[in-house]
Amino acid sequence: xxxxxxxxxxxxxxxxxxxxxxxxxxxxxxxxxxxxxxxxxxxxxxxxxxxxxxxxxxxxxxxxxxxxxxxxxxxxxxxxxxxxxxxxxxxxxxxxxxxxxxxxxxxxxxxxxxxxxxxxxxxxxxxxxxxxxxxxxxxxxxxxxxxxxxxxxxxxxxxxxxxxxxxxxxxxxxxxxxxxxxxxxxxxxxxxxxxxxxxxxxxxxxxxxxxxxxxxxxxxxxxxxxxxxxxxxxxxxxxxxx
Amino acid sequence: xxxxxxxxxxxxxxxxxxxxxxxxxxxxxxxxxxxxxxxxxxxxxxxxxxxxxxxxxxxxxxxxxxxxxxxxxxxxxxxxxxxxxxxxxxxxxxxxxxxxxxxxxxxxxxxxxxxxxxxxxxxxxxxxxxxxxxxxxxxxxxxxxxxxxxxxxxxxxxxxxxxxxxxxxxxxxxxxxxxxxxxxxxxxxxxxxxxxxxxxxxxxxxxxxxxxxxxxxxxxxxx
Numbered sequence: 001x002x003x004x005x006x007x008x009x010x011x012x013x014x015x016x017x018x019x020x021x022x023x024x025x026x027x028x029x030x031x032x033x034x035x036x037x038x039x040x041x042x043x044x045x046x047x048x049x050x051x052x053x054x055x056x057x058x059x060x061x062x063x064x065x066x067x068x069x070x071x072x073x074x075x076x077x078x079x080x081x082x083x084x085x086x087x088x089x090x091x092x093x094x095x096x097x098x099x100x101x102x103x104x105x106x107x108x109x110x111x112x113x114x115x116x117x118x119x120x121x122x123x124x125x126x127x128x129x130x131x132x133x134x135x136x137x138x139x140x141x142x143x144x145x146x147x148x149x150x151x152x153x154x155x156x157x158x159x160x161x162x163x164x165x166x167x168x169x170x171x172x173x174x175x176x177x178x179x180x181x182x183x184x185x186x187x188x189x190x191x192x193x194x195x196x197x198x199x200x201x202x203x204x205x206x207x208x209x210x211x212x213x214x215x216x217x218x219x220x221x222x223x224x225x226x227x228x229x230x231x232x233x234x235x236x237x238x239x240x241x242x
Numbered sequence: 243x244x245x246x247x248x249x250x251x252x253x254x255x256x257x258x259x260x261x262x263x264x265x266x267x268x269x270x271x272x273x274x275x276x277x278x279x280x281x282x283x284x285x286x287x288x289x290x291x292x293x294x295x296x297x298x299x300x301x302x303x304x305x306x307x308x309x310x311x312x313x314x315x316x317x318x319x320x321x322x323x324x325x326x327x328x329x330x331x332x333x334x335x336x337x338x339x340x341x342x343x344x345x346x347x348x349x350x351x352x353x354x355x356x357x358x359x360x361x362x363x364x365x366x367x368x369x370x371x372x373x374x375x376x377x378x379x380x381x382x383x384x385x386x387x388x389x390x391x392x393x394x395x396x397x398x399x400x401x402x403x404x405x406x407x408x409x410x411x412x413x414x415x416x417x418x419x420x421x422x423x424x425x426x427x428x429x430x431x432x433x434x435x436x437x438x439x440x441x442x443x444x445x446x447x448x449x450x451x452x453x454x455x456x457x458x459x460x461x462x463x464x465x
Contacts, residue, residue, distance in 0.1 A: 092274065094353035095281050100432045126350040134434050161326075161349040179358065180326060182445045183351045189441055 078113035081106075085117070085135075089128045099135070106139045115148055123164035130186040137194025146215035150222045152191040153235075157228045158184045181230050188223070188231040195219040196238045203242070217242060260311050264318040267342065274347050275317065278356050282306045287427040293462045294423045297416045301423045310360075313367040314340045328359050331366045333373045340364065354424070354438040358417045358446070365413040374413050379406040380451055408452035410459050418446035422463045 081103060088096045106114070118132040133152055140146055158164035161183060182189065198216035207213055220242070223235030259279055263272050287301035299305040320341035322330035328345045331337075340363055346356065366373045383401035407414040424431060425440035450456050 091277075092353060093277065093281065094438065095284075095430075095432050095435045097432055099434050124350060127352045128350060130352070131434065134437070138433070161345070161351075179351075179355050179442055179445060182442060183349065183355055186352065190437070193437060193441070 077107070078110045081110055082113055082117055085114075085132075089131065092127075094127070094131075099131070103135045104139070106136070111136060111139070111145065111148075118152075123158055124161060126158065126161065126183050126186040130190045133187045133190045134194065137191055138197070140194060140198055140216070141212060143211070143215055146195070146219045149191040149195055149219045153188050153219070153223045153226050153231065155188065160184070185228045185230050188226060188228055189234065192220065192223050192231060192234055192238060195223070196241075199238075199242050259307065261314050262316055264316065267317060267319045268344075271319070271342055271344070271346050272317075274356075275342065275360070278353055278360075279307070279310065281353065282310075282357060284430065285424065286429050287423070288429065289427040291419065291423055291426075291462045293410050293419050293459065297411055297419060301427050306361075306420075310364055313364040314338060314360075316340075317342060319343070328356065329363050331363045331373075333367060333369070337369055337373075338367050340367070352434075352438045352442075354421065354435055355442050358421055358442050361420055362413045362417040365416050374407075374411070374416075376404045376412065376414070377406045377408040377451060379403050379449075383451070406449050406451040408450075408455055410450065410455045410462075414446050414449040415455065415459070418443045418450075419459070419463065421446070426463070 084098060084102055088098060103110075114132050114136055118129055118136075121129050121132075123129075133149070136145065137149055140149060156164075159167045161180065195216045198212055199220065202208060202210050202213035202216065217239075220235055220238050224232055224239060226232045226235065258276070283303035283306065285301065285303040285306065290299070290301045294301060298309055315338040316336070318339055318341045320330065320332075320343065321327070322341055322343050326345070327343050328349065328351070329340060329342050331340050340360065351359075368374060379401050381401040383406070409415055410419060421439040421443035425436050425443060428436060428439070431439070447456075447459060450459060
C-alpha cells in the first residue's frame with residue numbers, strides 16, 4: 001500500500017465519521033426526550049417536522065414523545081394542530097393548503113386549544129388572530145362557538161397596526177393608507193363573515209329555525225354594537241340580508 | 243467532464259422575477275415580497291371577468307408575473323413619506339421603481355392585502371396613462387348608508403382627498419378587480435385567501451366614485 005492509498009483511505013474514514021456525527025445530530029434534533037412533557041417548545045418541534053415532511057416514523061416518534069402523562073388523544077391532536085398552525089403563521093403563507101385540510105371537524109378540545117391560542121396572541125397580530133377566528137368560525141356549530149365570535153366582535157378597537165393601544169395618527173396622504181382600517185378590524189370582519197356564512201348555509205338547507213341559524217343571527221346582531229364603525233356597518237348590512 | 247457539468251449548471255434557468263433589489267433592502271423584506279410574489283405566480287383559474295381580461299388577461303400566475311415585471315424593474319426601501327405606508331412609487335423620480343417600507347413586514351396584513359398594495363402601486367408606474375392619477379373624492383363622500391367615507395375610524399374623512407378613482411382601470415379599480423377575480427375564480431387558492439380577496443376587494447370598491455365606473459364593475463363582478 002503506497003502513500004496515495006493511505007490518503008485515499010484516510011479521506012474515506014473522515015467522510016464516514018462526519019456522516020456519523022451528522023446523522024446523530026439530526027436524530028437528536030428530530031427526537032425529543034420521550035419522557036418530556038408537552039411544552040410549548042415541543043409543539044413547535046412537532047410543527048417543524050410535520051411541515052418539513054419528515055419521514056412517517058419520525059412523526060410517529062414525535063407524536064408519542066409529545067404526549068405527557070394523563071394527556072388524552074384529543075388534547076394531543078389539538079396540540080399537533082396548534083403546532084401546524086404555528087408553522088403556517090410563521091411562514092406568512094396564507095395560501096397554505098393545510099388551512100383547508102387539517103383544521104376541519106375540530107373537536108371541543110381543539111376549539112378550546114385555539115381559543116387559548118387566540119387569547120395569547122398580541123392584539124397587533126391582526127392576520128394571525130383573524131386566521132384563528134377563520135378556523136373556529138368555519139366550524140361554528142353550537143352556542144359556545146358563536147359566543148367566541150361574539151367575544152371577538154366585542155373587542156376594543158385596535159387603534160393602530162404598530163400598537164393597538166395608541167391612537168392612529170392619520171398621515172398626510174390617505175392614498176398610502178388604503179385598506180388599513182380593514183386590517184385593523186380584520187379579526188372582527190372575519191368573525192362577521194363566518195357568522196354570515198353559517199346563516200347562508202342554514203338558510204340554503206332550509207333550517208332557519210335551527211339553533212345554529214339563531215346563534216349566527218344573534219352574532220351578526222351583536223356585531224352591530226361593535227365599537228369599530230366598519231364592523232358595525234358591515235354587520236348592519238349583513239343583518240339586513242337575513 | 244468537470245467543465246461540462248459546470249456549463250450545464252450555469253444554463254439552469256433561475257425561477258423568479260426579473261426585478262432587482264437595492265442593497266439596503268433588508269433580507270427579511272426581500273424574502274417576504276419574494277414569497278408573496280411566489281404565491282401570485284401559482285394562481286390558476288379557468289374563468290376571468292371581462293374587466294379583468296381587459297386589464298390583465300386571464301386569472302393566472304403567469305399573467306400577474308408578466309404584469310408586474312413589465313412595470314417594476316427595481317425595488318428599494320423608503321419611508322414613502324407616511325408612517326402608515328407599506329409601499330409607494332415615485333414616478334417623477336424613477337418610473338419603474340417601487341419602494342417598500344419597513345411596514346411591509348412590520349404590520350400584520352393578510353398576504354392578499356400586501357399583494358393588493360404592490361399591484362396598486364405597479365399600476366401607478368404606467369407613464370402612458372399619466373400614472374393613472376387618482377380622482378379627488380367628492381364632497382360629501384358618503385357610503386351606501388349615508389355616512390362619511392373615512393380612511394380610518396379615527397375620523398379622517400376622504401372627501402376632497404385624492405384617494406378615489408373615476409375609472410375601473412385605475413390603481414384602485416384594477417387591484418380590486420384583480421382581487422375580486424381571485425376571490426371568485428381562483429382554482430388553487432384556499433378558503434382564507436378567497437375570503438380575504440373578497441373582503442379587501444369590496445372595501446376598495448368604495449373608492450370608485452364615478453357611477454358609470456361603479457355600474458361597469460357591478461355588472462362585471464357583482465351580479
